[in-house]
Amino acid sequence: MTAVVDVQGLCVRLSATGEEVVSDVTFSIGRGEILGVVGESGSGKTSIGMTLLGYLRKGAEVSAGEIRVDGTDMRRAPEAELRRMRGAVVSYIPQDPAAALSPRLTIGTQLAETLSAHGRKGRDAAARIAAMMRALDLPDDRAFLRKYPHQLSGGQKQRICIGMAFLLNPAVVMLDEPTTGLDVLTQDSVLRTVRRLCADHQVAALYVTHDLPVVAGVAHRVMVMKSGHIVEQGPVAEVFARPQHAYTRELIAAAPDISCRHHFGRAVPAPATATSPAGPPAAPVLRVVGLDAHYDRRQVLHGVALDLAPGECLALVGQSGSGKSTLSRTIIGLHNASAGAIVLDGETLANLARDRTPAQRKRLQYVFQSPFTALNPRRSVAEAIAAPIRTFGETPDRTRIAELLDMVSLSQRVASLYPSDLSGGERQRVAIARAMATDPDVLLCDEITSALDVSVQAAIVRLLKSLQEERQVSMIFVTHNLALVRSLADRVAVMQGGRIVETGPTDRVLDNPEADYTRLLVEITPSMQPAA
């Protein structure tokens, strides 16, 4: 196998500070081979990929090493040569297809642009595009090509980007977290398309991601990065089965996997909670009965019913648009229900949070998805945590705030900082402390780890588990990540099209799914374990 990509001793540094973000990286990729590059935010994995295109973001420069792509020395090639190669020899598939496609041009025009930029026009170009559309499982008729990006789904947009990248039969493709924003069903079809195209066209691919199970499913070899260094490199099965480096072991330990329960570094197995199927069912703390909800005229929830036992963690799973977020927002009183009832400990709640009693609002708390918009940038951490306490007419004192920070394992120094001083994981901890400030009985968590790195996600999940065990908080955990569910939840409710299609104890639902939809979700969730 001849190497199409050959990188020797690559170093990238920031011109301003001289700080090295990539140090002494050596690897090669052969024809038809997919190399997965994994690592956490800031490990330099995207920078490595970009050097293959002869491009680096402003302020960074290649300070040493050699980059050969299809025989061309990318460091010394003149700009005109690089321009000729980009797209034709080495191409790029971006993380966010919505931002990569121009909203004002039809996808047909954008695909044709890729070809005309390299001098291919007319009948030949049209035939090529049609062939590519068929290869992508997209309609190849003119009507589809006349659509604008906003008329396509996220998965279709990403497939168009993939098509653009493969249109000129490149030798190398660089993929930058191409499935991060997609739900598991779409991710599966995108991954399969990538794998097939790489094999059919004998393309060498560099697949950058922080998602280990995805790498396990798509790549042949894997390279693990930490702060600019390669810590380990080898065949996927080998590395995941017998990781040599401590950091790889940590990453694997932190990554939840659907096939087995992780305890995120905990030695003691999680004790069975009161809701094990054996015990007598306790009276539910929260009960949702026949809930309907609409967005304008469109009905998004159809007669949803749920019970949440005290101290239980219920995972609400489903793909985007299944209504799981609407359900949790309706429960907390941010969205109006059009029929049905939400009952908290025997009291039926008013539709909107404002119309509920303070005592009811206090008992039901919410943690939002994005750590970046969940906290007011103009409020210090102490003020953010004090806000709910103050709203419920109590005076927040220093000891209470110190206690809450302690509960989420943040140092006391954090109190005077502002959200912009904190990392995503730290912000999410503050959001949890804020929710815990009112000593709630039920905590709703809406995809709270989806924006975080795996090790941070593991730490947050550990925190939630300890809160659940020590304070007997009941939890509804909304997620599309089935792997996480296995490790966190006592019970699972699977949503599809605004209806709950299956509920049951986690292990039963994931091991012996009853509904077809659940079975499909379980099957396509990437796993690091070899297929059993």
Place this chain on the structure above:
Amino acid sequence: MIEEQLLATGPADLPVPAQRPGLLRRALRQTRGRIGLGVLLAVVALSVAGPWIAPHSPYDFVAMPFQPPDAVTWLGADNMGRDVLSRILNGGWILMTMALSATALAMLAGTVLGLVAGYAGGRTDAVIMRLLDVVLAVPERVLVLMFVSVIGANQVILTLATGLVFIPSIARTARAATMDIVRNEYVEYAEAIGMSRWQLLRDEILPNVTTPLMVEAGFRLTWSIGLITGISFIGFGTQPPTPEWGLMINESRDGLLFQPWAVVAPILCIAAFVIGVNLLADAIARAAGRTE
């Protein structure tokens, strides 16, 4: 092992709080900002200290009408033989007070209306904004003229009218900024815990819309100076014998050919004031646009 991981991303190595320089400081890093502030401070200093350092009373007839500059009247005399320099020094604070009051008034009303409209949305938003559109539909100058000619030509009415005509544009800015902020999850959280609407607007939204509002305030101040001096010039604002810069231009314009200083001096003062405010406002706008 995972413990170390937690500590590495958790509490152990918190970043030192990066003290981000404030908006004004960032504005003053630009040359235009520094020049603007310098010019503005000079004009303000002259206006505040003016009444004390003026060599004559602004109302006394100390020379012949349109007397050219000499040792007694450094900038000559105006149409009635009053000292131009003394009138300039005494007239500044009047204009400044009027312009600042008008802007402050417009900012207060515009911000409140914009916040309420942007946060409440729906019918409240529609009613507030359509009412403001009525004000916006009439040209500013015409509307102010209408007020001062119908209600009365004096400083107070002119200030109030100037404030009123600027309310819609400030309210629009505040509303647009609010609508961006309202989508954030921290506002939803505040609603979910049932924070009072007034508290929500004050604590969660207002602090996050101050940047565009500060920029807007700078530009409104510039405009109000032009509007006030313009109306005074045509005689509907400050009344003689008050030494107000806009009025002074009008009073002495007959002597423009043989005693130009009586007209040029107030013009230069108004220009300096406007340019100073404008440069500073522009620098603030650029500083705001660059980082937020």
